[in-house]
Amino acid sequence: EDQVTQSPEALRLQEGESSSLNCSYTVSGLRGLFWYRQDPGKGPEFLFTLYSAGEEKEKERLKATLTKKESFLHITAPKPEDSATYLCAVQGPLAGKLIFGQGTELSVKP
Amino acid sequence: DAGVIQSPRHEVTEMGQEVTLRCKPISGHDYLFWYRQTMMRGLELLIYFNNNVPIDDSGMPEDRFSAKMPNASFSTLKIQPSEPRDSAVYFCASSSLDRGYEQYFGPGTRLTVT
Numbered sequence: 001e002d003q004v005t006q007s008p009e010a011l012r013l014q015e016g017e018s019s020s021l022n023c024s025y026t027v028s029g030l031r032g033l034f035w036y037r038q039d040p041g042k043g044p045e046f047l048f049t050l051y052s053a054g055e056e057k058e059k060e061r062l063k064a065t066l067t068k069k070e071s072f073l074h075i076t077a078p079k080p081e082d083s084a085t086y087l088c089a090v091q092g093p094l095a096g097k098l099i100f101g102q103g104t105e106l107s108v109k110p
Numbered sequence: 111d112a113g114v115i116q117s118p119r120h121e122v123t124e125m126g127q128e129v130t131l132r133c134k135p136i137s138g139h140d141y142l143f144w145y146r147q148t149m150m151r152g153l154e155l156l157i158y159f160n161n162n163v164p165i166d167d168s169g170m171p172e173d174r175f176s177a178k179m180p181n182a183s184f185s186t187l188k189i190q191p192s193e194p195r196d197s198a199v200y201f202c203a204s205s206s207l208d209r210g211y212e213q214y215f216g217p218g219t220r221l222t223v224t
Contacts, residue, residue: 043215
């Protein structure tokens with residue numbers, strides 16, 4: 001069964017304290033791994049898509065990496081405005097359909 | 111682009127009443143998804159359409175839920191009759207092959223059934 005597991009469930013950081021979020025997946029035929037950010041009361045906002053092991057993508061203080069079994073979202077020198085829930089999703093053999101993890105709630109304190 | 115549009119943004123109804131949620135996808139997108147999000151169960155896929163045709167409705171909880179997509183620019187999710195356990199935030203999202211299946215979400219409809 002296709003599955004996505006994110007850890008930790010919650011992460012509290014001080015401003016400037018770098019860290020990583022983990023997304024482990026099992027899927028038959030990965031066609032893409034997606035990262036989203038969700039702010040309270042809003043819909044998930046697309047961040048990155050990764051397609052193959054070894055691929056990396058960056059956006060401001062965020063960098064996403066992908067291996068054959070997991071993905072990491074690295075946050076460098078985070079700021080309070082980075083506080084949000086970060087969701088990981090994979091696309092398997094069914095075109096268009098994403099399987100989402102439960103998310104990591106990130107809180108960055110000034 | 112206006113993004114995915116959902117209405118209403120908030121809905122409060124009594125148990126047993128019919129609820130209809132509406133979604134307008136991004137123009138040119140050929141996939142449309144309905145999700146439900148709760149604290150306990152996270153983001154659950156209910157049903158999705160490709161070119162207005164339902165592809166997978168295995169996430170629809172029971173016969174009280176139904177979804178339609180009469181054309182490329184409009185979809186509805188109906189709950190009849192509604193129950194308190196249906197209270198959740200319902201999201202609509204759309205995507206296309208041209209954009210690598212990146213899903214773009216609407217602002218959601220917060221449903222409360224009393």
